[in-house]
Amino acid sequence: xxxxxxxxxxxxxxxxxxxxxxxxxxxxxxxxxxxxxxxxxxxxxxxxxxxxxxxxxxxxxxxxxxxxxxxxxxxxxxxxxxxxxxxxxxxxxxxxxxxxxxxxxxxxxxxxxxxxxxxxxxxxxxxxxxxxxxxxxxxxxxxxxxxxxxxxxxxxxxxxxxxxxxxxxxxxxxxxxxxxxxxxxxxxxxxxxxxxxxxxxxxxxxxxxxxxxxxxxxxxxxxxxxxxxxxxxxxxxxxxxxxxxxxxxxxxxxxxxxxxxxxxxxxxxxxxxxxxxxxxxxxxxxxxxxxxxxxxxxxxxxxxxxxxxxxxxxxxxxxxxxxxx
Amino acid sequence: xxxxxxxxxxxxxxxxxxxxxxxxxxxxxxxxxxxxxxxxxxxxxxxxxxxxxxxxxxxxxxxxxxxxxxxxxxxxxxxxxxxxxxxxxxxxxxxxxxxxxxxxxxxxxxxxxxxxxxxxxxxxxxxxxxxxxxxxxxxxxxxxxxxxxxxxxxxxxxxxxxxxxxxxxxxxxxxxxxxxxxxxxxxxxxxxxxxxxxxxxxxxxxxxxxxxxxxxxxxxxxxxxxxxxxxxxxxxxxxxxxxxxxxxxxxxxxxxxxxxxxxxxxxxxxxxxxxxxxxxxxxxxxxxxxxxxxxxxxxxxxxxxxxxxxxxxxxxxxxxxx
Numbered sequence: 001x002x003x004x005x006x007x008x009x010x011x012x013x014x015x016x017x018x019x020x021x022x023x024x025x026x027x028x029x030x031x032x033x034x035x036x037x038x039x040x041x042x043x044x045x046x047x048x049x050x051x052x053x054x055x056x057x058x059x060x061x062x063x064x065x066x067x068x069x070x071x072x073x074x075x076x077x078x079x080x081x082x083x084x085x086x087x088x089x090x091x092x093x094x095x096x097x098x099x100x101x102x103x104x105x106x107x108x109x110x111x112x113x114x115x116x117x118x119x120x121x122x123x124x125x126x127x128x129x130x131x132x133x134x135x136x137x138x139x140x141x142x143x144x145x146x147x148x149x150x151x152x153x154x155x156x157x158x159x160x161x162x163x164x165x166x167x168x169x170x171x172x173x174x175x176x177x178x179x180x181x182x183x184x185x186x187x188x189x190x191x192x193x194x195x196x197x198x199x200x201x202x203x204x205x206x207x208x209x210x211x212x213x214x215x216x217x218x219x220x221x222x223x224x225x226x227x228x229x230x231x232x233x234x235x236x237x238x239x240x241x242x243x244x245x246x247x248x249x250x251x252x253x254x255x256x257x258x259x260x261x262x263x264x265x266x267x268x269x270x271x272x273x274x275x276x277x278x279x280x281x282x283x284x285x286x287x288x289x290x291x292x293x294x295x296x297x298x299x300x301x302x303x304x305x306x307x308x309x310x311x312x313x314x315x316x317x318x319x320x321x322x323x324x325x
Numbered sequence: 326x327x328x329x330x331x332x333x334x335x336x337x338x339x340x341x342x343x344x345x346x347x348x349x350x351x352x353x354x355x356x357x358x359x360x361x362x363x364x365x366x367x368x369x370x371x372x373x374x375x376x377x378x379x380x381x382x383x384x385x386x387x388x389x390x391x392x393x394x395x396x397x398x399x400x401x402x403x404x405x406x407x408x409x410x411x412x413x414x415x416x417x418x419x420x421x422x423x424x425x426x427x428x429x430x431x432x433x434x435x436x437x438x439x440x441x442x443x444x445x446x447x448x449x450x451x452x453x454x455x456x457x458x459x460x461x462x463x464x465x466x467x468x469x470x471x472x473x474x475x476x477x478x479x480x481x482x483x484x485x486x487x488x489x490x491x492x493x494x495x496x497x498x499x500x501x502x503x504x505x506x507x508x509x510x511x512x513x514x515x516x517x518x519x520x521x522x523x524x525x526x527x528x529x530x531x532x533x534x535x536x537x538x539x540x541x542x543x544x545x546x547x548x549x550x551x552x553x554x555x556x557x558x559x560x561x562x563x564x565x566x567x568x569x570x571x572x573x574x575x576x577x578x579x580x581x582x583x584x585x586x587x588x589x590x591x592x593x594x595x596x597x598x599x600x601x602x603x604x605x606x607x608x609x610x611x612x613x614x615x616x617x618x619x620x621x622x623x624x625x626x627x628x629x630x631x632x633x634x635x636x637x638x639x640x641x642x643x644x645x646x647x
Contacts, residue, residue, distance in 0.1 A: 024455060051455060057485055062444050062478035069448020069462075072433060073383060075455060077448075092475070096438050097445060099639075104424040105434065106407075106417030107637040142639035166639035240640050278645055 001185060006177040008151035009040050009116075012158045013078065015187070017048050020076060023162060026054040027063055027080030027116075037082065038177050040116075060090035064115060068098040068167070071113035076162060081117040084133045084171065098167045099140045114161045115169045119147075120211055120261060121293070121309050122175035126300030132262040132293075134210075137169050138239040139266070144168040144192060145238040149176065149213035152183045153236060156190030163189070173211040193240035197249070201231035204255040204319055207246060207272055209235040212259040212291075212310055219259075219315035230319060238268055246272060247280050254285035255325075257318045259310050264292040286325035289318045326535075328599040334376055334531060335600055336608050338368040338588055341392040343612050344401065347620065348391070348408065352566050356624075358410055361422045364392035365561035366529065367495055369587035371396035373534035374463060374493055377542060383431045383449035383462040385442035388423050389495075390435030393465055397432045399425075405619040411626040418629045419637070440473025442466070443492070447479045450488035450551075461545035463491040469500025471512045480519040480553070489545035491538075492516055492553040495528065497560035502572050509557045516553030528556030529587045532596055559585035 003011070017023045025041060031053045035042030045053040056063050060081060067079035081087065087094070094115070101109040121130040138145045146161055146168055148154040154172070161168040198213060199220045208216035213234035220230040231249050235242065250256055256276050260269035269290035276288045291310045299305050326334075345363050352361055364371070367389075375384065375396035386393040394404055399415065407414030407425050414420075415427050426434035433449060436442045446464035453460035466476055471494055483490045494512050498505050510525045517523035522544070526537045534556060541552035559581040563570045570578065591597055592605065635647065 024451075026451075054451075054486065057481055059478045059482055061475045062447060062482040065444020065475065065479070066448035066451055066482060069385070069433065069445035070451045070455075071448070072428075072445065073449040073452040075452050092438055092441060093444055097436075097441055100424070101434075102639055103637045104416060104420045105426040105428065106415065106419050108416070108426065108428040111639075141642075144640065240642075243644070275645070 001183055002180050003151050003183050004178050004180045005148070005151045005154045005172065006038055006040060008155040008183050009158060009172065010035070010042055012155050013041065013044060014047065016159060016162045017044065017052065022074065023076045023078065024052045024054060024070070025078045025080070026056055026067060028056060028058055028082055030080055031055040036080065038174070060086045061093055064090040065093035065097065067113045067115065068093060068111060071111045072101060072109055076112045078114045078116060078162060081115050083129050084117040084119045085128050085131050087133055087136070094143070095140055099143050102166070103142065110165050111167050112165045113167050115167070117169065117171060118174045119171045120173040120175055121298045121305055122211070124300060124302050124305060127297040130298035134171055134238055135262050135267050135271070138268065142166070143239060145171065146192065146236070147171045147210035147238055148236065149208070149210055149234050150179060150181045152181055153190060153196065155183050156188045157192070157236065159187070160189045160192060171210060176211055176214065179214070190236070192237045193242050194236065195242035195245035196234040196236055197231065198234045199230065199232040201229035202252055203229045204257065204322060205231045205233060205246070205249040205253045206315065206319065207233045207235065207256065207258045209238060209260065209268060212261050215310060215312055215315060216259050219312045219319065222312060222316060223319060228319065228323065243275055243279070246275060250276060250280045250283045254283060255322045256288045257291060257315065257322055258288065259291045259315055261293055261309055263295045264290060265295055267292055286322045289322050291315055291318045326596065330376065331597055331600050332604060332608060334372055335591065335597070335605065336612065337372045337396050338531070338591065339609060340401070340612050341368045341371065341395045342588060343616055344395060345391055347616055349566055351620070357408060359421045359423070361408070361566045362389040362564065363562045363566055364389050366582065366585045366587065367497060367558045367560070368392055369531040369534050369591065370493065370495055370528045370556045370558060373531055374538050376535065377539065378431070378461070380429065380431050381458065381460045383433055383446065383460065385433045385446035385449070385464045386435045387442060387465050387467055387470065388435060388437050388439070389467070390425060391422070394425060394427065394432055397427070398430045399427045399432060401615050402619040402622055405623045406626055409623045409626070410628070411623060412629045412633070413626055417633060439467065440470040440475040443476050443479035447482050447488060447490060450483065450490035451486065453489050454486070459546045461489045461491065461542055463493050466492060466494050467500070468494065468496040468498060468505050468507070468512060471515070480516055480521070483551035484520045487548070487550040489548070490551040491541045491545060492551065494553065494555040495558060496555050497558050499560050499564070501564045502568070510555065513553055513555035521551045521553055523553035523555070525555045525557065528558035529585045529590060531587055531591045532594060
């Protein structure tokens with residue numbers, strides 16, 4: 001069935017709440033008539049009641065912390081951090097508390113919590129509502145970071161996230177919510193740490209994640225008109241990371257371009273470049289190239305924001321440069 | 326209070342006292358790693374708070390958490406093994422004093438982040454409310470932590486969601502090295518302003534603490550929502566072991582130490598009359614023997630093997646991330 005990412009997430013929440021009564025949803029506006037900013041939680045309160053779909057005050061530390069505490073004591077909470085930028089007000093509960101429970105408690109603790117959050121630029125929401133920030137999260141040992149690029153993956157990965165016994169941060173790119181594709185009916189799970197080959201090719205590998213996987217696919221399609229067979233790898237999850245898939249694709253193509261909407265310094269693009277140099281140096285026919293946002297905040301101005309995010313033209317230029325090396 | 330319960334209360338307070346005095350002495354000899362924070366003269370608070378809790382009730386503790394652990398039922402030997410960071414400790418030695426936890430006892434962890442625990446305790450209270458199992462959850466909060474935003478957020482959430490939660494403030498009047506500028510009672514006043522019953526209790530008075538905790542626990546179990554208790558007490562030793570408290574007026578400190586010891590006060594109370602001197606001596610002997618045994622086991626115990634560095638991370642990293 002064809003559906004959007006927004007609909008796929010909504011359907012998954014319905015299915016998982018139906019399946020397991022320990023699953024609860026909490027966050028700001030999640031029980032409102034509109035189902036939150038993008039209608040993600042639409043229909044949940046009517047079906048599952050306000051004791052399982054919990055509207056909270058605007059209180060991110062308490063939302064995330066209480067979700068962690070509830071997970072530690074037997075529920076399977078899906079908390080909503082409306083925009084990932086709000087990590088700024090609740091980071092302690094993720095960084096020092098939830099991320100450490102199992103390790104610092106010597107394996108006693110189980111923390112099946114999912115934090116759903118909106119990431120990314122492209123809607124003119126400016127410096128405090130448009131960031132990516134997933135490299136910051138992936139840098140925390142143990143935190144699982146999931147970045148679906150299409151509706152089918154959103155369903156499969158969110159189902160896995162909710163059933164996972166460990167903390168998962170599920171990053172939803174706000175510019176992708178309305179993108180549609182075929183989504184499997186019924187129960188559908190995708191394993192973490194398994195990248196998706198979005199396009200098969202042999203000339204060059206383009207690595208993307210979340211929205212940049214979509215951009216990479218568009219670039220590959222344009223490049224095929226010019227006779228370039230680019231392979232596109234969508235990482236799907238940043239932690240755990242499918243290092244093997246990147247290296248296997250590199251073995252086939254000998255060239256890598258990484259497209260990442262994060263700021264370049266300490267980005268996923270840097271991490272992939274590091275991986276390729278460290279583990280795949282002998283396979284490289286050209287230096288690995290990164291296409292990222294600049295190292296600046298995200299501007300609100302639409303014309304500057306359009307310059308900020310990686311786009312198809314920049315990916316094509318990077319591919320050409322790498323091929324011409 | 327039944328003679329058995331009186332004996333339990335005494336045993337727990339005295340265990341905390343002797344356990345920590347021995348810890349101090351061992352620590353001063355360099356036999357224990359890390360930081361330790363001693364709870365002396367605050368024992369009545371933890372014991373009154375946890376005496377009627379079951380393993381299904383939850384507490385979230387603080388950096389000064391040994392007393393909370395013992396009051397909640399953690400085994401002395403397993404605690405000592407953890408505080409010495411041994412393989413068989415409660416947390417396999419990876420938590421130590423400031424992160425010790427015992428899930429089987431509903432002890433959700435000491436916390437090295439001041440103010441880190443209350444949101445977690447609110448989550449445990451949310452579990453109890455959602456499952457409707459009558460359990461309650463308590464956050465221990467120092468007077469220093471009372472100024473943290475996480476505490477205010479938790480107070481508010483507990484009121485909005487009517488959680489079965491108790492905010493147990495331990496106002497020992499010192500936030501690390503700094504004397505609290507707040508008058509006693511201000512913390513309860515703040516908590517009350519969020520819309521919950523809030524009481525100020527003498528934290529050295531076991532019986533007054535016990536009665537207040539009974540009211541709060543009953544309210545929580547019966548769906549009456551959260552309660553705050555400000556237990557006013559004295560921090561006998563420094564912020565951490567090794568802090569000589571040079572910043573404190575020494576006369577005032579000596580005076581406070583003398584009047585704030587909850588244990589003689591408990592024994593002198595007519596309500597503890599059933600606890601005979603013979604019974605007290607018997608309990609004391611058993612406590613000392615248990616602590617001696619615990620240290621013997623601890624010093625003979627193995628350190629974690631090097632491979633344990635990698636275990637119990639949520640993701641099993643391989644290769645270059647090791």
